Amino acid sequence: xxxxxxxxxxxxxxxxxxxxxxxxxxxxxxSYFCIPVALVYLARKRRDLPFxxxxxxxxxxxxxxxxxxLLEIWTIWHxxxxxxxxxxxxxxxxxxxxxxxxxxxxxxxIALPSGDQLHAVTYELRLQxxxxxxxxxxxxxxxxxxxxxxxxxxxxxxxxxxxxLAQSALHRSQGQxxxxxxxxxxxxxxxxEDQRVxxxxxxxxxxxxxxxxxxxxxxxxxxxxxxxxxxxxxxIHRFAHTGVSNRAMAAQGAIWGVRSNGEEFPLEASxxxxxxxxxxxxxxxxxxxxxxxRIALALAEQAEELALSRRSLEVQTLMLQSxxxxxxxxxxAADETGKFILWxxxxxxxxxxxxxxxxxxxxxxxYGTYLPDTVTPFPPEQNPLLRAIxxxxxxxxxxxxxAKLEIGVWIESSAxxxxxxxxxxxxxxxAFRNVTQRRLHEREIRKLNDExxxxxxxxxxxxxxxxxxxxxxxxxxxHDLRAPxxxxxxxxxxxxxxxxxxxxxxxxxxxxxxxxxxxxxxKLVDELLNLARVGRQSLxxxxxxxxxxxxxxxxxxxxEIAGRNVEWKIxxxxxxxxxxxxxxxxxxxxxxxxxxxxxxxxxxxxxxGQTEKNGQPVIFxxxxxVGFSMKYAxxxxxxxxxxxxxxxxxxxxxxxxxxxxIIHKHGGRxxxxxxxxxxxxxxxxxxxxxxxxxxxxxxxxxxxDRT
Amino acid sequence: MNSAVDILLxxxxxxxxxxxxxxxxxxxxxxxxxxxxxxxxxxxFLFCRGAYSERxxxxxxxxxxxxxxxxxxxxxxxxxxxxNDPRTRTIPVVIMTSSKEERDLxxxxxxxxxxxxxxxxxxxxxxxxxxxxxxxxxxxxxRPVNHESRIxxxxxxxxxxxx
Numbered sequence: 001x002x003x004x005x006x007x008x009x010x011x012x013x014x015x016x017x018x019x020x021x022x023x024x025x026x027x028x029x030x031s032y033f034c035i036p037v038a039l040v041y042l043a044r045k046r047r048d049l050p051f052x053x054x055x056x057x058x059x060x061x062x063x064x065x066x067x068x069x070l071l072e073i074w075t076i077w078h079x080x081x082x083x084x085x086x087x088x089x090x091x092x093x094x095x096x097x098x099x100x101x102x103x104x105x106x107x108x109x110i111a112l113p114s115g116d117q118l119h120a121v122t123y124e125l126r127l128q129x130x131x132x133x134x135x136x137x138x139x140x141x142x143x144x145x146x147x148x149x150x151x152x153x154x155x156x157x158x159x160x161x162x163x164x165l166a167q168s169a170l171h172r173s174q175g176q177x178x179x180x181x182x183x184x185x186x187x188x189x190x191x192x193e194d195q196r197v198x199x200x201x202x203x204x205x206x207x208x209x210x211x212x213x214x215x216x217x218x219x220x221x222x223x224x225x226x227x228x229x230x231x232x233x234x235x236i237h238r239f240a241h242t243g244v245s246n247r248a249m250a251a252q253g254a255i256w257g258v259r260s261n262g263e264e265f266p267l268e269a270s271x272x273x274x275x276x277x278x279x280x281x282x283x284x285x286x287x288x289x290x291x292x293x294r295i296a297l298a299l300a301e302q303a304e305e306l307a308l309s310r311r312s313l314e315v316q317t318l319m320l321q322s323x324x325x326x327x328x329x330x331x332x333a334a335d336e337t338g339k340f341i342l343w344x345x346x347x348x349x350x351x352x353x354x355x356x357x358x359x360x361x362x363x364x365x366x367y368g369t370y371l372p373d374t375v376t377p378f379p380p381e382q383n384p385l386l387r388a389i390x391x392x393x394x395x396x397x398x399x400x401x402x403a404k405l406e407i408g409v410w411i412e413s414s415a416x417x418x419x420x421x422x423x424x425x426x427x428x429x430x431a432f433r434n435v436t437q438r439r440l441h442e443r444e445i446r447k448l449n450d451e452x453x454x455x456x457x458x459x460x461x462x463x464x465x466x467x468x469x470x471x472x473x474x475x476x477x478x479h480d481l482r483a484p485x486x487x488x489x490x491x492x493x494x495x496x497x498x499x500x501x502x503x504x505x506x507x508x509x510x511x512x513x514x515x516x517x518x519x520x521x522x523k524l525v526d527e528l529l530n531l532a533r534v535g536r537q538s539l540x541x542x543x544x545x546x547x548x549x550x551x552x553x554x555x556x557x558x559x560e561i562a563g564r565n566v567e568w569k570i571x572x573x574x575x576x577x578x579x580x581x582x583x584x585x586x587x588x589x590x591x592x593x594x595x596x597x598x599x600x601x602x603x604x605x606x607x608x609g610q611t612e613k614n615g616q617p618v619i620f621x622x623x624x625x626v627g628f629s630m631k632y633a634x635x636x637x638x639x640x641x642x643x644x645x646x647x648x649x650x651x652x653x654x655x656x657x658x659x660x661x662i663i664h665k666h667g668g669r670x671x672x673x674x675x676x677x678x679x680x681x682x683x684x685x686x687x688x689x690x691x692x693x694x695x696x697x698x699x700x701x702x703x704x705d706r707t
Numbered sequence: 708m709n710s711a712v713d714i715l716l717x718x719x720x721x722x723x724x725x726x727x728x729x730x731x732x733x734x735x736x737x738x739x740x741x742x743x744x745x746x747x748x749x750x751x752f753l754f755c756r757g758a759y760s761e762r763x764x765x766x767x768x769x770x771x772x773x774x775x776x777x778x779x780x781x782x783x784x785x786x787x788x789x790x791n792d793p794r795t796r797t798i799p800v801v802i803m804t805s806s807k808e809e810r811d812l813x814x815x816x817x818x819x820x821x822x823x824x825x826x827x828x829x830x831x832x833x834x835x836x837x838x839x840x841x842x843x844x845x846x847x848x849x850r851p852v853n854h855e856s857r858i859x860x861x862x863x864x865x866x867x868x869x870x
Contacts, residue, residue: 478806479776483720485828486805490726493830515830522828533809 032066064091246272352404368402384415388428546573598625734838746780
């Protein structure tokens with residue numbers, strides 16, 4: 001590219017020319033740049049202007065002119081003429097195009113109305129605009145209306161669907177409702193304003209004994225006792241006016257219903273009302289509370305009974321309390337943890353201390369309890385109350401000594417568990433008493449007993465010594481006394497026999513008497529010795545058949561029986577436990593006596609048999625002899641006691657004494673019944689020696705005899 | 708003091724001796740009666756010693772009537788010694804006593820007495836008794852005359868017997 005000189009050189013850098021150009025061009029540039037802006041702004045603001053595009057054309061070519069002037073300034077210092085030329089060319093094109101386009105436009109611009117015309121037109125236009133705006137408003141409102149209608153339509157559609165849904169739901173719920181109403185336990189009755197029955201469910205049918213068909217359309221009054229009709233009607237009326245949807249009727253007082261059979265019964269009821277179209281319906285829900293009333297009544301009775309029993313319990317408790325307070329025995333109870341729940345005044349009195357809150361293992365220390373030896377502390381685990389709590393009944397004796405009870409006491413206690421209804425131990429109770437006095441007495445008694453024992457031993461020894469002495473005495477009597485008698489008897493007999501011829505008759509008689517006296521004394525001595533022997537002899541008890549003894553004795557007495565007319569009546573005698581030798585002696589003496597005292601009789605009747613007294617066998621021996629007076633009966637068994645003279649009936653007066661001694665040794669009893677000249681009967685028992693076993697043996701022996 | 712003695716009467720009471728002798732005499736049994744007055748003397752006689760040392764075991768009495776209660780040595784002791792010795796064992800011994808104590812009876816029989824008799828108080832009975840037992844032991848009863856005592860003596864029991 002050729003190296004041009006900047007345009008300033010043309011001005012020879014003359015500041016005046018140069019700056020003249022520069023400033024002028026500058027201002028032109030500014031102006032030429034501002035005009036298009038204004039034009040474009042106008043064209044944009046007034047898009048309604050006719051031929052609006054011509055403003056854009058003007059703006060363009062003026063902008064081009066401005067650019068050429070800007071390049072004029074630039075080329076003063078910078079020789080960029082090509083750029084300047086291109087800009088001028090563009091400006092030229094734009095100017096030319098504007099000019100070309102402007103020419104056909106002129107006629108049109110001339111045809112444009114003038115200002116007034118424009119005003120008129122504008123006014124016209126304004127009118128038209130207003131008109132149009134109105135029309136448009138109308139159209140808009142119509143549109144809104146249509147939209148609203150459409151929306152409403154849609155809404156209706158929805159509502160219709162909902163309604164259908166609701167309707168089917170309603171059908172369902174109606175079915176359910178009917179089912180509920182029919183199956184309700186309570187009677188449900190719906191009536192209209194005239195109290196005519198509309199709904200009458202199964203429970204109602206049952207309650208009133210009336211079918212749905214019978215009830216429907218009838219007045220509710222037939223289910224209400226006559227006396228409540230008025231009140232009921234008023235009540236319904238008032239309720240209708242409250243507008244309250246439902247309310248319980250029980251609050252209004254007792255309600256009574258009447259069944260079709262005329263029976264009245266108490267009711268619990270609630271009522272509700274609902275407006276159904278023009279109709280107003282009332283629904284009552286009824287519950288037969290006969291049972292409840294009955295229960296309530298029973299409950300009331302029970303409550304009364306309870307109150308009664310509670311009162312009596314109180315009385316009893318009071319009584320028990322006073323008993324507990326007044327008894328002399330100490331009474332203490334504790335629960336299962338060992339906490340005292342009862343401690344009567346006597347308990348405090350006896351052991352000096354009251355109930356203390358100490359654990360069971362410390363009772364021994366606290367109350368000072370000891371074993372009966374008075375020094376060994378009572379083992380806590382063996383405390384009777386503790387044992388009772390553990391479920392064990394027990395008794396114990398202990399010694400108590402503590403600060404309040406310096407002189408100790410012995411107590412005797414008996415403890416038992418306290419059991420609940422279920423039988424589980426819920427603690428224990430112990431009753432105790434002060435036995436100190438008794439213990440002292442016991443000790444005294446023991447001492448006396450010991451003394452007595454010692455004395456008995458002493459006496460026994462003395463008695464044994466006396467017995468020995470007696471034995472020695474009897475022995476020497478038997479020996480020494482009999483010898484001189486024998487001598488008297490012997491020598492008097494020798495005198496009588498050998499010297500009879502030289503003796504006077506009287507001397508002989510005296511000698512005879514001496515001999516007889518000696519003989520008699522000898523017999524007495526022998527009998528006495530017998531008696532003494534019986535007393536000394538110990539019994540040899542064995543089952544003894546009395547019948548055989550009788551047979552033996554009769555054989556023994558044969559010499560005495562011989563030559564006598566005796567009628568024997570001997571029955572079976574039992575087998576008894578006794579000493580056979582001594583009892584033989586008894587039979588011998590008694591039968592001998594019977595024979596002796598019946599000697600004047602012919603026949604002599606002697607009976608030997610048994611009877612019974614107080615369940616004991618009694619043996620008897622009776623005769624029809626001379627008998628005796630009962631006023632001497634007490635002398636009968638005495639030693640040397642005789643009721644007859646020796647000349648009448650011989651004897652020593654020892655035989656019955658021996659009998660009595662033998663019977664007494666057997667623990668039995670002997671007695672006699674007699675009458676002068678009417679005979680005598682001797683009875684005896686063998687006392688404690690016979691028993692049921694021997695009776696059995698007796699029976700066996702007796703029956704054995706008979707077979 | 709030799710030759711045969713039928714009855715040895717051992718009795719301390721003179722009265723009883725007289726009565727016994729009287730009864731025996733009446734019973735024709737008093738031919739050969741020897742009386743000793745206590746137990747010691749009785750033993751001397753029977754065992755041929757002391758005052759009776761010249762006596763021989765070959766001629767024992769046919770019967771000993773023995774009282775129980777005697778001074779020095781009583782009847783039961785005499786009985787025991789007699790019955791314990793083979794030389795005298797066969798001699799019949801009859802106790803005649805006033806008492807009839809069970810104790811004495813038992814002891815007597817245990818010691819081997821041949822009979823035990825209580826003297827009756829009544830003399831008639833006494834006489835009868837003495838007569839009966841004399842008849843029985845001296846006449847009716849059979850005994851091994853001297854035989855056993857001799858055997859016993861020969862077998863060496865020498866108790867002061869004279870040569």
